[in-house]
Amino acid sequence: MTDFRLTAQHTDGDLALAHVAGQLDIDTAPHLRTQALDLIEQGHRHLILDLQAVTFCDSSGFNALVGIFRCAKAADGTLVLAAVPDRLQRMLNLTGLSALLPAHPTAAHALTAHTPSQNTATA
Template identity: 90%
Template sequence: MATAPHLRDQAMTLIEQGHRHLILDLQDVTFCDSSGFNALVGIFRCAKSVDGTLALAAVPDRLQRST
């Protein structure tokens, strides 16, 4: 909740600067609530709107959805 707005702002700045393809390294993420998830969705949508992509790397097991 505390860091999600900063993450979103930084990613949006990168996209606006022309970096359309982003890779987010989540290795050190220990917790992700709905604010973090919504930030990721917003970044994905923004990247997609400029024909870009968002990839998540090193997603910890505790944050992955199990099927």
């Protein structure tokens, strides 16, 4: 397996911030999805993924993010991205998914922007 890590750094009620590091590819995307869904199943239905340390993301990694988004939404939650690498941000913009997956420049900014009323109002 190529280099990959997901580390939950902050959990507060229904919110979790997880740092993702390494490559998101065909080998690691299932692990990203499984670990993120575990956080959602533990009650952290609002998930912030800090992607600052992601070094590569192919279509498998992209599809894992879409799957995580769908599962968070099914749990009446949200998926927010932070520090999205330029190449991945371009993929999100080209596919129109940037409208569904809000991105913040840093994890700290995403945490500050998180408010319960804001998350329950979006659908």
